[in-house]
Structure formats: C-alpha cells, structure tokens
Amino acid sequence: xxxxxxxxxxxxxxxxxxxxxxxxxxxxxxxxxxxxxxxxxxxxxxxxxxxxxxxxxxxxxxxxxxxxxxxxxxxxxxxxxxxxxxxxxxxxxxxxxxxxxxxxxxxxxxxxxxxxxxxxxxxxxxxxxxxxxxxxxxxxxxxxxxxxxxxxxxxxxxxxxxxxxxxxxxxxxxxxxxxxxxxxxxxxxxxxxxxxx
Amino acid sequence: xxxxxxxxxxxxxxxxxxxxxxxxxxxxxxxxxxxxxxxxxxxxxxxxxxxxxxxxxxxxxxxxxxxxxxxxxxxxxxxxxxxxxxxxxxxxxxxxxxxxxxxxxxxxxxxxxxxxxxxxxxxxxxxxxxxxxxxxxxxxxxxxxxxxxx
Numbered sequence: 001x002x003x004x005x006x007x008x009x010x011x012x013x014x015x016x017x018x019x020x021x022x023x024x025x026x027x028x029x030x031x032x033x034x035x036x037x038x039x040x041x042x043x044x045x046x047x048x049x050x051x052x053x054x055x056x057x058x059x060x061x062x063x064x065x066x067x068x069x070x071x072x073x074x075x076x077x078x079x080x081x082x083x084x085x086x087x088x089x090x091x092x093x094x095x096x097x098x099x100x101x102x103x104x105x106x107x108x109x110x111x112x113x114x115x116x117x118x119x120x121x122x123x124x125x126x127x128x129x130x131x132x133x134x135x136x137x138x139x140x141x142x143x144x145x146x147x148x149x150x151x152x153x154x155x156x157x158x159x160x161x162x163x164x165x166x167x168x169x170x171x172x173x174x175x176x177x178x179x180x181x182x183x184x185x186x187x188x189x190x191x192x193x194x195x196x197x
Numbered sequence: 198x199x200x201x202x203x204x205x206x207x208x209x210x211x212x213x214x215x216x217x218x219x220x221x222x223x224x225x226x227x228x229x230x231x232x233x234x235x236x237x238x239x240x241x242x243x244x245x246x247x248x249x250x251x252x253x254x255x256x257x258x259x260x261x262x263x264x265x266x267x268x269x270x271x272x273x274x275x276x277x278x279x280x281x282x283x284x285x286x287x288x289x290x291x292x293x294x295x296x297x298x299x300x301x302x303x304x305x306x307x308x309x310x311x312x313x314x315x316x317x318x319x320x321x322x323x324x325x326x327x328x329x330x331x332x333x334x335x336x337x338x339x340x341x342x343x344x345x346x347x
Contacts, residue, residue, distance in 0.1 A: 011253035012198040028238030035234045039227020
C-alpha cells in the first residue's frame with residue numbers, strides 16, 4: 001500500500017465515528033427484528049378470514065394519535081438539536097435536547113396510557129401476542145430514547161458536546177428509527193383496522 | 198475502508214437479487230421485504246463508510262492535517278449487561294409474574310445510575326489527561342517517491 005493510500009485509510013478511519021457506526025449497526029439489526037414480527041403479522045393477516053380475530057375490539061385511537069403527534073414533534077426538536085450541534089451552538093443544543101427529552105417522555109407516557117384496559121392479552125390469540133410484543137418493544141425503545149436524551153442533556157450541560165457532535169448524530173439516527181417504527185405500528189394496528197368493526 | 202464500503206454495496210446488491218429471486222420463487226410473503234430491509238441497511242452502512250472516505254480524500258487534497266479524535270477511550274463497563282438483564286426481568290414480569298417487574302425495574306434504575314456515573318468518570322478523566330495527539334497523520338509535506346500512485 002502506498003503512503004498516500006495509507007494516509008487516506010488512516011484519515012478515513014478517523015472520519016468514521018464509532019458512535020454513529022455502532023448506532024447504524026444497531027438500527028439495522030433492530031429493523032430486521034421488527035420486520036420479522038411484521039412479516040408474521042402480515043402472514044397471519046393474509047391467512048385469516050376475519051381480521052382482527054373475533055373477540056378483539058379495536059383500541060380507541062385518541063391517545064395513540066396524540067402519542068404519534070408528540071413523537072413527530074420530538075423528531076423535529078431532535079433535528080434542531082442536531083443542527084445546533086453542527087453549528088456548535090451549545091445553548092440551543094441544551095434547549096432542544098431538553099425539549100426532545102420532555103416530548104419523548106410524553107410519547108412513552110401516552111403510549112403506556114393507550115395500552116390500558118384493551119381487553120385482550122398476549123395469550124389471547126396471535127393478534128394479541130403480536131400486538132403486545134410490538135407494543136412492549138416500542139415502549140422499551142421509547143424508554144431507551146429517554147435514557148439516551150438524559151445522557152446527552154448531561155453532556156450538553158457539561159459542555160462536552162462542544163468537543164464532539166457524533167453523540168447527537170447517533171441519537172438522531174436512533175430517534176428517527178423509533179419514529180418510523182412508532183408511525184408504522186400506529187398505521188398497522190390502528191389506522192388500518194379503524195373501519196374493521 | 199474503501200474496500201469495506203464496496204463490500205457493503207456488493208452485499209446490498211446481493212440482498213436485492215436474492216429478494217427478487219425469493220419474491221418470484223418463494224412461498225413466504227415476508228421473505229422479500231426482509232431481504233429488502235437487509236439490502237437497505239447494508240447500503241446505508243456502505244454509504245456512511247464511502248462518505249467518510251470521500252471526506253478524507255477532500256481533506257488530503259486540501260492539504261489539511263489530521264487531528265487526533267477527541268473521543269476519549271471508553272473503558273469496559275458492566276452496566277449494559279445490567280440493562281440487558283433488566284429487560285429480561287421486565288419481559289418476564291409481563292409474561293410470568295408481575296412481581297418480577299419490581300426486580301427488573303430496580304435493576305434498570307441501578308444500571309442507569311451506574312452507566313451515567315461511569316461515563317461521567319471517563320469524561321472527567323479524559324479532560325484531566327488529554328490524549329497525546331502524536332505526529333500528524335496527514336500526508337507528509339516532503340515529496341514521496343510513489344506520490345500520486347493509488
């Protein structure tokens with residue numbers, strides 16, 4: 001390998017953030033995880049005469065809709081935090097990360113409330129199993145996001161995000177993924193079944 | 198890095214071809230979207246690596262010296278394992294006995310506090326002892342015999 005190629009290689013390695021690369025790998029594996037469950041859901045849906053199965057009542061849409069709106073709002077604030085980080089504006093990074101943390105907590109809370117008193121359980125049938133597994137995993141991701149944003153906020157307040165921007169990028173990738181999953185589950189479990197019963 | 202990026206794009210192409218073949222011949226409806234998700238994921242990884250190589254090429258062309266990354270050394274920490282175990286506790290609490298929730302929840306809080314403390318300790322340590330930047334990693338200013346050869 002020539003000196004030039006070696007220098008390019010070493011610099012390219014330095015240009016690659018471990019946090020961002022690790023988050024990308026994590027998100028890819030998580031996407032496969034969710035797709036596996038959604039594939040099972042759609043296979044069951046395609047083979048069922050009635051969907052959702054009889055005895056399952058469609059959950060009310062008010063709280064899940066509010067949760068999705070809050071989630072989309074948190075994506076906007078996360079994007080602003082990421083942008084402020086690129087511009088090295090520490091004050092705005094702190095403000096937008098704090099706003100994202102509050103909205104993420106609101107999303108998790110609304111999601112949790114929307115799952116109360118549904119009238120079916122994980123052991124009811126395949127719909128119940130898939131609904132609850134995906135619901136619990138979605139809430140777990142929201143809680144993971146809250147922990148992540150709290151850590152970022154602590155780093156932002158300490159001025160550490162002035163030194164490096166990649167934790168914000170990684171958080172942005174993670175939260176955008178959570179938003180895609182949240183909106184997908186809302187469409188599949190609520191909107192698509194809205195006119196069923 | 199360049200080769201890794203190309204390999205990732207090659208893998209993405211492979212998944213696309215495999216997905217199309219599966220869509221035409223397979224019986225499980227979920228196979229095609231799963232292979233497509235894998236293709237998009239690997240392509241995303243490849244594009245991230247290729248973007249890093251291009252940034253490096255631009256910087257070398259502009260004659261900028263490389264700087265040692267500020268990212269501190271992240272020491273080993275046991276707390277992610279605590280998180281994983283707390284997730285097991287929470288899932289078992291959901292499926293088996295609600296009482297296990299408490300153990301899972303307590304472990305979750307302990308792992309959060311421990312991990313935060315570890316990260317803060319590492320940052321404080323890194324600020325007290327900044328890493329030795331060492332010699333610049335950019336191309337030497339002296340002409341080289343094989344300069345221009347890639």
